[in-house]
Amino acid sequence: MANEHINEVIEREYTPGFTTNIESDTLPPGLDESVIRTISARKEEPQWLLEWRLDAYRRWLEMTPPEWAQVKYPPIDHNAISYFSMPKSMADKPKSLDEVDPELLATYEKLGIPLHEQAMLAGVAVDAVFDSVSVATTFRENLAEAGVIFCSISEAAREYPELVKQYLGSVVPKTDNYYAALNSAVYSDGSFVYIPKGVRCPMELSTYFRINESNTGQFERTLIIAAEGSHVSYLEGCTAPMRDENQLHAAVVELIALDDAEIKYSTVQNWYPGDAEGKGGIYNFVTKRGVAHHRAKISWTQVETGSAVTWKYPSCVLKGDDSIGEFYSVALTHNHQQADTGTKMIHLGRNTKSTIISKGISAGQSSNAYRGLVRMSPRAVGARNYTQCDSLLIGDRCAAHTFPYIESKQPTAVIEHEATTSKVSDDQLYLCQQRGIDPEKAVSMIVNGFCKEVFKELPMEFAMEAGKLLEVSLEGSVG
Amino acid sequence: MIGPVFEPAIATARAEAPNWLRPKIDVAAITLAATPIPNRKSEHWKYAPLTGLALPDLQAASGPADVEPAPDLAACSIVVTRQGLQFSGSGSGQLPPGIDIRPFADLSEDEAARVLDLMGEAAKDRSGLIATLSDATLGLGYWIDIADNAAIDKPLHLIWQDNGAWLSVRLLVTAGRHSRANIIEHFSTVSSVASQQHSVTELFLSAGANLDYCRLNIHRNTEVFLGGVFAKLSRDATLNAFAYAAGAKSCRNEWGLTFAEEGAHAELNGVYLPTGREVVDFHTTLEHAAAHCTSEETFRGIIGDKANAVFNGRIHIHPNAQKTVAQLSNKNLLTSDQAQVNTKPELEIYANDVQCAHGATVAQINDEAIHYCRTRGIAETVAAQLIGVGFVVSLFDRIAYEPLREWLSEQAKQRCLTLVAGNTSE
Amino acid sequence: MLSIKELRASVEEKTILQGLSLNIAPGEVHAIMGPNGAGKSTLGHVLAGRPGYEVLSGSVAFEDQDLLAMETEERAQAGLFLAFQYPVEIPGVSNMEFLKASVDAVRDSNNLEPLDSVTFMKRAREACKAVNLSIDFLKRGVNEGFSGGEKKRNELMQMMLLEPKLCILDETDSGLDIDALQVVAAGVNAMRSADRSFIVVTHYQRLLDYIQPDFVHVLAGGKIVRSGGKELALELESKGYAWLDGAA
Numbered sequence A: 001m002a003n004e005h006i007n008e009v010i011e012r013e014y015t016p017g018f019t020t021n022i023e024s025d026t027l028p029p030g031l032d033e034s035v036i037r038t039i040s041a042r043k044e045e046p047q048w049l050l051e052w053r054l055d056a057y058r059r060w061l062e063m064t065p066p067e068w069a070q071v072k073y074p075p076i077d078h079n080a081i082s083y084f085s086m087p088k089s090m091a092d093k094p095k096s097l098d099e100v101d102p103e104l105l106a107t108y109e110k111l112g113i114p115l116h117e118q119a120m121l122a123g124v125a126v127d128a129v130f131d132s133v134s135v136a137t138t139f140r141e142n143l144a145e146a147g148v149i150f151c152s153i154s155e156a157a158r159e160y161p162e163l164v165k166q167y168l169g170s171v172v173p174k175t176d177n178y179y180a181a182l183n184s185a186v187y188s189d190g191s192f193v194y195i196p197k198g199v200r201c202p203m204e205l206s207t208y209f210r211i212n213e214s215n216t217g218q219f220e221r222t223l224i225i226a227a228e229g230s231h232v233s234y235l236e237g238c239t240a241p242m243r244d245e246n247q248l249h250a251a252v253v254e255l256i257a258l259d260d261a262e263i264k265y266s267t268v269q270n271w272y273p274g275d276a277e278g279k280g281g282i283y284n285f286v287t288k289r290g291v292a293h294h295r296a297k298i299s300w301t302q303v304e305t306g307s308a309v310t311w312k313y314p315s316c317v318l319k320g321d322d323s324i325g326e327f328y329s330v331a332l333t334h335n336h337q338q339a340d341t342g343t344k345m346i347h348l349g350r351n352t353k354s355t356i357i358s359k360g361i362s363a364g365q366s367s368n369a370y371r372g373l374v375r376m377s378p379r380a381v382g383a384r385n386y387t388q389c390d391s392l393l394i395g396d397r398c399a400a401h402t403f404p405y406i407e408s409k410q411p412t413a414v415i416e417h418e419a420t421t422s423k424v425s426d427d428q429l430y431l432c433q434q435r436g437i438d439p440e441k442a443v444s445m446i447v448n449g450f451c452k453e454v455f456k457e458l459p460m461e462f463a464m465e466a467g468k469l470l471e472v473s474l475e476g477s478v479g
Numbered sequence B: 001m002i003g004p005v006f007e008p009a010i011a012t013a014r015a016e017a018p019n020w021l022r023p024k025i026d027v028a029a030i031t032l033a034a035t036p037i038p039n040r041k042s043e044h045w046k047y048a049p050l051t052g053l054a055l056p057d058l059q060a061a062s063g064p065a066d067v068e069p070a071p072d073l074a075a076c077s078i079v080v081t082r083q084g085l086q087f088s089g090s091g092s093g094q095l096p097p098g099i100d101i102r103p104f105a106d107l108s109e110d111e112a113a114r115v116l117d118l119m120g121e122a123a124k125d126r127s128g129l130i131a132t133l134s135d136a137t138l139g140l141g142y143w144i145d146i147a148d149n150a151a152i153d154k155p156l157h158l159i160w161q162d163n164g165a166w167l168s169v170r171l172l173v174t175a176g177r178h179s180r181a182n183i184i185e186h187f188s189t190v191s192s193v194a195s196q197q198h199s200v201t202e203l204f205l206s207a208g209a210n211l212d213y214c215r216l217n218i219h220r221n222t223e224v225f226l227g228g229v230f231a232k233l234s235r236d237a238t239l240n241a242f243a244y245a246a247g248a249k250s251c252r253n254e255w256g257l258t259f260a261e262e263g264a265h266a267e268l269n270g271v272y273l274p275t276g277r278e279v280v281d282f283h284t285t286l287e288h289a290a291a292h293c294t295s296e297e298t299f300r301g302i303i304g305d306k307a308n309a310v311f312n313g314r315i316h317i318h319p320n321a322q323k324t325v326a327q328l329s330n331k332n333l334l335t336s337d338q339a340q341v342n343t344k345p346e347l348e349i350y351a352n353d354v355q356c357a358h359g360a361t362v363a364q365i366n367d368e369a370i371h372y373c374r375t376r377g378i379a380e381t382v383a384a385q386l387i388g389v390g391f392v393v394s395l396f397d398r399i400a401y402e403p404l405r406e407w408l409s410e411q412a413k414q415r416c417l418t419l420v421a422g423n424t425s426e
Numbered sequence C: 001m002l003s004i005k006e007l008r009a010s011v012e013e014k015t016i017l018q019g020l021s022l023n024i025a026p027g028e029v030h031a032i033m034g035p036n037g038a039g040k041s042t043l044g045h046v047l048a049g050r051p052g053y054e055v056l057s058g059s060v061a062f063e064d065q066d067l068l069a070m071e072t073e074e075r076a077q078a079g080l081f082l083a084f085q086y087p088v089e090i091p092g093v094s095n096m097e098f099l100k101a102s103v104d105a106v107r108d109s110n111n112l113e114p115l116d117s118v119t120f121m122k123r124a125r126e127a128c129k130a131v132n133l134s135i136d137f138l139k140r141g142v143n144e145g146f147s148g149g150e151k152k153r154n155e156l157m158q159m160m161l162l163e164p165k166l167c168i169l170d171e172t173d174s175g176l177d178i179d180a181l182q183v184v185a186a187g188v189n190a191m192r193s194a195d196r197s198f199i200v201v202t203h204y205q206r207l208l209d210y211i212q213p214d215f216v217h218v219l220a221g222g223k224i225v226r227s228g229g230k231e232l233a234l235e236l237e238s239k240g241y242a243w244l245d246g247a248a
Ligand SMILES: Nc1ncnc2c1ncn2[C@@H]1O[C@H](COP(=O)(O)OP(=O)(O)O)[C@@H](O)[C@H]1O
Pocket: C011, C012, C014, C016, C034, C035, C036, C037, C038, C039, C040, C041, C042, C043
């Protein structure tokens, strides 16, 4: 009985699946050094950055895609993808929102991210990235007053070259892995954040990524630097049109939390997941990592409901003494979606602490894996980790996996790991029904309850959205 | 490639094996010739790779130096050497009725065909290397057959020995329908020079069979041990298994339990107590291939000095294995700055109506508990020993056969003393 | 028996005991009362030798020995017993095995043979009975999964078996119902003798209805701020600790 109802809940409509009809300036498919030179030139990058990209590219050529993850997809033909695409109207760099193509603004409006002054989300500054370029960044002046830099990473490379040069690739080296190397070579746009010493960022910072053009890949790059004693909360959202083809999204995010700083990074990932038969959808291959210095704190929260294939492990290098790392994750897979996601907590400093809460929900014929590493180095005296990984299976054709790697070389470190699996049981549904709650509502209540610990970590506005997102995602899954 | 490392052992195996076994040896040898030596990049060997593994001198008859005699467990004790079987201890000196043990060389044509059929059937482990090594180097091969409905109270205590530096054994156990028996396999080090042992045991439990199986690895730090236990459980069969490992330079055991038919149940408990520069490595896989089966797996270890413990416990629930209940727990205590543990409990689930859970912990001996003991007049090392034994003792309690339980608890107690004191045999 | 002079001690670089002095003669029962966080438990831990508790200055003589120079277990072997406010759980180590190790260690330091198992078991059973604890508790792990009250009674049971010279009871009465309280009091009273002394730390004067103290002290701000007879306890009960502020 439970399954019948669940399927009804899961048959979802992907509302952000529309396409914006605008003229784009798109590089022809294919990847070679000239493409990289073109991207770099379009962005008017300094010479060192071009060299950096070319070096990454040359090394990438020698690398092979990772095969260890619990995901299957056909080999990607990197020469069939276009590496740069931007709306033609963005060519002459609009100075203000008034100069931005109304069609673009309408797109964001439709996605629930109004960029106009009047309608802007109160208390949230947004950087809107459309294919390979940043369209607009709101509240820049307000932020500038506080000394906070929030702009596109392309702009940062021109305006703040020292900061970019110092930190770009410092957390995720260009050759960290196959997709990070590819990103380093061809990254197009993304956000740059710098919070000066002792500053508490006065508002939430947010980036909204939108893939629109077909046959393109999106390679965003985000760099957040929180100087000593500063504090920032950042969130990102992402969507793409519904298409039969698979599109590649290979991002890199680097966080640097200097002494006593705190970075909270939240993601609501809703890339197009493909249709019920598993056709189309985004390949979401992402490398996210932060370094926490003395007493700093890095907290990752993610709600992953989209993408055909997700391969993503937001990690913390707890370098400084008393630093803290957190990872809160909800990953929902449905139909033929595949997710292999988790985190790494590398404890280097003394008395470092980490918490991992991972909730995986698999429905349909999907596959959902948690993969994590907790490492206590010999120096990590008094370090602690607590990990809780729960899986919820909906239907009898899905799969849930847990692969936690636990390594300790420090006797005073304490590690605790727990994992469980459960299902939405007939008994639970029966009880709800007996109390007059309809089955669809009951399933989403149970699922929301299952995810509660993670949702409470999201900034308010997003927590609501995430709850709703799960509801639509689960539509029709009772059945 | 790993093949060349074992060349002399393979040649010896070929020369000594009965005719019907040779093709199997050849196939395995060919596979080994194309198998790279597992290194740090090999997923299933990354924490304890085989790089640098060398074959000891097969001819080195170093003779038993000061071998501790195998304990008398009031069981049916049999010392197995290249010379054959020899009853020992206070046991009756003969096999209980309903149980038969025969060397591969003595099998009739029909029996050989059956054994050949079964060999490798339960050992479909993930890496395959352990079983292939055993096939290629097979020295002592024995078949234990337990008759249908046999109810054997006295355990069979098999003590594997060879007075050389090399031992490769294969044991096949077929437990008949509704039979009940208890087998203890005992591995120790008899050589005074660097030595190596390979052992693969396959257990076939017919419908309703109930088998207690214990594998003891009590070695010296000159021993390299590579082995595995693979079991296949038919309908309503029950396996109670126990593993104990301490002392070897390196000791790897792979366990693979396959729940092939409904209603089967297995309990697998293990204790490891490495110190010095020892490496203990357990890789276990529970294949839940049928519905309504239950498993409970608990491993605990105390790791001292510069030792390295590896535990990889995988639970794999196949798509049709509904109503499975599977639990796994692995707990570790580190007692030294340079000890390390690498643990990875894994779940791979393809059925929704199941209850699976795993847990792993790593910590050191609780300071509070030590202090509490001291306020009661108990010296610190004694307290640490008490607490260490307390950490693993609940697992020994699950051994049904009392003489084994008592003897093993005592072994562990002695071992804990060196583990918490931090001094070692080196 | 015990002579504490100007004791100053700290935990985690925070000075808790600020010059505490106390003399206890053989056979005496001293009650120590005081507000939460006054340092009562700290005093017990410093006397018992808990790691992390640092003595800054002062001295403690226990039967003419320098207590502070002794190891934790030596203090226990010399006859000092602390019943913990929060007894520690030791999973897997059976109560019986733990007690035997403890009793034997104490006997050994006094050049006595270890008790044979029969005698030991007999005494352990008697002790259990005296504190109204089922003998099944002897087989369970030390304090493992015991309720709050069972833990307290288990502490008392150990005290009876070890027959110490100086017993420090740290809020052994907290969390006990009136029946259990009487059991504890009866146990203590049965052990009172001319050469055994007690420090009874308590929050409530009601325990002192059952265990008659010779002296009552008020500990506040890391010092003894008042001492008196048992009537002091009654005064505290009615007035609370606030009126002592001036004295502290
Ligand atoms: N281990 C410890 N670490 C830090 N502070 C402690 C510790 N133990 C006790 N304290 C502090 O010492 C003070 C006295 O505590 P305690 O002796 O337990 O008081 P009492 O038993 O009188 O309630 C309190 O302020 C308490 O917070």
